[in-house]
Amino acid sequence: MKAKKENKVYNINEIQKQAYLKEGFDIYEDNGELIEYSPKKTITYNEHIKIVNKLKEDASKNDNSKLTAQVEELTKANEALTNEVSKLTGEKAELTAQVEELTKVNKKLIDDLKKATK
Numbered sequence: 176m177k178a179k180k181e182n183k184v185y186n187i188n189e190i191q192k193q194a195y196l197k198e199g200f201d202i203y204e205d206n207g208e209l210i211e212y213s214p215k216k217t218i219t220y221n222e223h224i225k226i227v228n229k230l231k232e233d234a235s236k237n238d239n240s241k242l243t244a245q246v247e248e249l250t251k252a253n254e255a256l257t258n259e260v261s262k263l264t265g266e267k268a269e270l271t272a273q274v275e276e277l278t279k280v281n282k283k284l285i286d287d288l289k290k291a292t293k
Contacts, residue, residue: 176210177203 178185178195179202187195192202192211199215 176205179203180213 176187176189176192178187178191178200180198180200185195196202196211196213199213201212201216202210204210
């Protein structure tokens, strides 16, 4: 493993790792992959706030776009359901008219049957 700080690079072992971390070195695998940052590493408060605000802004944009997509999807579904309700309402009116007509025909047949059996 390697300890890096500015332009200094040292080959180290696991036993030396903590000592180099305390001195401000970052620790890397031999292949260059970062294992651990030094606990002494700092950034300015202004840099921190910029990063936090950017993360908040990105999260807000992400949430807004997801919500906008959901609203569009639900609006389309609502339109489809509204059309279906209108269609079914029309069919109900036709069926109600047919039932009323059949009720009249049935009543007439019952009256005719009563007259015929007298």
